[in-house]
Amino acid sequence: MAQKRGAGRDGYHHGDLRQAMIDAAEAVLAERGVGGFTLRECARRAGVSAAAPAHHFGNLAGLLTAVATLGFDDLSDAMEAAAARASATGGSRLAAICRAYLETALARPGRFRVVFGRRELDKEDPEMQRAGARAFGILVAETRAHRAGLAAPPPGPLPSETATAPDFAEILLVWSVTHGFTTLLIDGQFDFLVGEDGTEALLELFSRRLVQLLVAALPPEPALAKRGHDG
Amino acid sequence: MAQKRGAGRDGYHHGDLRQAMIDAAEAVLAERGVGGFTLRECARRAGVSAAAPAHHFGNLAGLLTAVATLGFDDLSDAMEAAAARASATGGSRLAAICRAYLETALARPGRFRVVFGRRELDKEDPEMQRAGARAFGILVAETRAHRAGLAAPPPGPLPSETATAPDFAEILLVWSVTHGFTTLLIDGQFDFLVGEDGTEALLELFSRRLVQLLVAALPPEPALAKRGHDG
DNA sequence: AGGAACAACTTGACACTGTACAGATGAGGG
């Protein structure tokens, strides 16, 4: 019974290999990065043979997909928490979620790289699709609420035809700025400008200046308040 | 003698293996993508043993670095050509280089992924540093010219202390938007919104709406005309 | 021209990788 719940290993069966593999994957990503990521190394850390994970994840892509799902949900959690905090202190929710996006990626760059395209994932996986849609939904809702001048987005499900919405461009602009800066920073493209220890300064620059320019670039559209969600 | 110049293979020595390997690398990247990229496969296509490339590139990272250098220069060439075309037709040069960035990446997504971080490169390589600085320099110059209201950036070398320049944020904003949109599109993050065949529509959306919002977000600063380059 | 030095390439090996398959193991349901 300690077998089914604990992380330990009593005998032949592991008990909770799926979770153990995911934990190991996170650790390997943190230590070695996505380049040094290996299925066999994860299995080794979980104290299990190289072929064991196949039953739980199918193949390498399956494990990475599970990690990516976690990554999406972490992104969502961080953005929601940041938005709530901003509401409490009277700050801009939209600016808060952009900053949270960047901070989450910086906290776990390996995982972030798994989420966004580095290696092949199983894009049909319903759990990952749900997690991805959730994160994107936050972006949509907060962008709309900002433009409508609302304090917070109204509750409710996301509209399904986002791609044809009149504010599609504004939404993608917010995502592009945030994702672009994050990616460039994570991948070290700013290193030749500020050195490797300039991350803190760049984070400040992003929060104080980039996001300000972005937020100012979004034309207000009070009509969206009516549509808001579900429109 | 046909040995030193041609791509053919007469005897023991190849003659121009370095270029042959780069060509093969580009082909493999185009066919199989960065995930299916392999040093041995490139060597096979160049008609050479697996260990042969080591003498020219050191290791895999060396070959990828050479490809990345090409990618940076292609980006620069495309941006310069687009800017010149925009000047001729009276369009916005800044908008043109943003679109060129996206189009270049879409034309060769595998190479673009090599340039921006997927696998480990030799970041100390002087040729790649030069190519990267050149591409970034175009971005800096065009952003400044745009804000200064100039038709084109004045000739001259780039200022060296870009990172502390007052318009650093504006420059990074342009890069972030363009790079972010490009990365998200290339990595298929928009697929769940518009399907896989919506690329053309997204390119239009980017050029007509995203870039417009971006360009409008950049506050004009005529004072930069004095500084411009070399300031 | 002859030979020596040297760069370019091959061969063979090693330690890895992901994955497939057959077999061992043990938990839980009838």
Place this chain on the structure above:
DNA sequence: CCCTCATCTGTACAGTGTCAAGTTGTTCCT
């Protein structure tokens, strides 16, 4: 109690990047 079946092991295979030692051809010096 035993039987089923998910889970895990062991082994194997093709393929990877890289290294060391040996071959081959060019080039340059005398």
